[in-house]
Amino acid sequence: MKTEESTIDKIRTRPRFKMFTHLTKEEYAENLKKYLADHKDEFSGNINKEVATICVETVYDNYWKPRLSLRIEIEDDETVIRGVFGPSSAVWTFFMFLYFFFSIMWMTFFTMYYVENQIKSAEFPWALSASFVMLFCIFLTYAAARFGQYKGKEEMLKLRRFAEESTSQFEKKIS
Numbered sequence: 001m002k003t004e005e006s007t008i009d010k011i012r013t014r015p016r017f018k019m020f021t022h023l024t025k026e027e028y029a030e031n032l033k034k035y036l037a038d039h040k041d042e043f044s045g046n047i048n049k050e051v052a053t054i055c056v057e058t059v060y061d062n063y064w065k066p067r068l069s070l071r072i073e074i075e076d077d078e079t080v081i082r083g084v085f086g087p088s089s090a091v092w093t094f095f096m097f098l099y100f101f102f103s104i105m106w107m108t109f110f111t112m113y114y115v116e117n118q119i120k121s122a123e124f125p126w127a128l129s130a131s132f133v134m135l136f137c138i139f140l141t142y143a144a145a146r147f148g149q150y151k152g153k154e155e156m157l158k159l160r161r162f163a164e165e166s167t168s169q170f171e172k173k174i175s
Contacts, residue, residue: 014086015149017160021079021167025049025072028079028167032070035166043162054162056155064148068159083163085156087148098141106134 021028029049036043036054045054052070064087071082086092109131112124149156 014084014092015156016082016084017163019081019083019163019167021081023079023167025074025079028072028081032166035162039162042158054159056158058155062151064151066149066152066156066159068156068163070163081163081167083160085159095141095145099138102134102137102141106131106138109134 023031026049029047029052032047032052036045036047042057043054044057045052047053050072052072053067054070055065055067058065066085067088069084069086071084073080073082087095109127113127113131116122116124116127
């Protein structure tokens with residue numbers, strides 16, 4: 001098993017990694033199901049031959065609780081497992097909505113300021129200030145996402161261990 005990870009993967013909102021294995025998609029999915037069944041007190045999830053979603057079993061369920069999405073693909077006669085850490089899809093959608101909303105509002109306010117300057121008007125003196133407020137809101141959204149990653153770091157490490165052990169354990173049996 002070979003694992004790839006770049007520096008950019010460590011600073012993303014949704015960190016990711018890539019693993020290579022000689023197992024087929026079906027073998028990997030079956031082995032993943034077996035590993036999940038053996039560790040059902042620690043992990044839960046859904047698995048099929050294309051995608052697996054795994055999360056750590058905890059007594060709490062906060063917005064920062066990470067999930068590991070594993071995509072199983074074939075590249076150059078080798079099975080590639082792409083792992084992406086992230087929150088639940090509802091939380092991810094909410095954060096993307098916030099980024100989109102604040103970005104559009106920033107563009108709107110900055111455009112109002114720019115046009116006002118070009119035509120030498122004074123109708124929207126607050127537009128530049130509002131654009132800075134939107135940039136601050138974008139930063140706050142990013143900070144909330146990073147805080148969530150920090151709070152879920154231990155669980156993310158468990159999920160990473162799950163991905164590596166579930167692959168390497170069954171590769172050793174085949175070799």
